Amino acid sequence: MTLRTDKNPSPQAAATDSPSDPGRRRLLLGSAGALVAFGLGGCLSDGGLDLAGATVRDLDGKEIPLDSIKGSPTVITFWATTCPSCVEEIPHIQELHDTYSPKGVDVIGLAMSYDPVSQIEKMVEKKDMTYTIWHDADEQGAQAFGPVRVTPSFFILDSEGRIEYQKIGLIDMDRVRGILDGLTA
Structure with missing residues (x-):
């Protein structure tokens, strides 16, 4: 302009x-x-995301192949401990875990590469986060999903790894529940 x-x-x-x-x-x-x-x-292709070869780490430093999320519907949110909206979203993600994990949905919080593991662990303990927390130490997760540059960035994937919903910023819980209800029916 x-x-x-x-x-x-x-x-x-x-x-x-x-x-x-x-x-x-x-x-x-x-x-x-x-x-x-x-x-x-590219995100909404019929074949799903190409997650092959991308890895993230659990909080103990163990490498996790990102394509291991295929096979189940998955909620994944990219977040940071220093992001106020991410912290505000934690109880909602926890609620999704509590409600949909028994129905076979994997709920994952993927902390950004710039977050130190010690800081992530403190937040997990402080907020009593019982869903899976991984660390995107090498930014491979962020690259596979977009690239993701803004937090929170939220995704719902079907069991084949196809994106059913994505949102930057705070999520619409009614819409998210509707999608997850459809994936678990």
């Missing part, structure tokens, strides 16, 4: 630079829609 600094723009320039110009608005909205569709296109 060009910022005009003319003190006396011509009437023609004012008309074409006006944000209320319908043609310009359609172009901007269409471009934004295309970018969103392009950005999600």
Whole structure:
């Protein structure tokens, strides 16, 4: 976008630079829609995410193949201990674990690479997080899912690893429950 600094723009320039110009608005909205569709296109493929070869670590440092999540519906949230929205979301993720884990859904919190394990462990204890917590030490998880750059980033995968829902920011619990109810019916 060009910022005009003319003190006396011509009437023609004012008309074409006006944000209320319908043609310009359609172009901007269409471009934004295309970018969103392009950005999600790789995530929503029929074959699921390509998780082969990507690893994360449990809090003891043991390597976990990320493709081990296939086979069950999975909730995975990328989070950080220093992210206020992530901390706010923890009770909701815990509720999902308590409700859907008995129905076969894996619930995983994947801490970002910049979080020290000791800080993650303190948060897990403080917030009584009983769902699976992994550490994306080498950023392989973040790369496999997008790349993920913003927390919280939340995903629901079906048992084949296909993304059923994704959300950056706080989740819509009613919508999430509806999707998980459908995957566990």
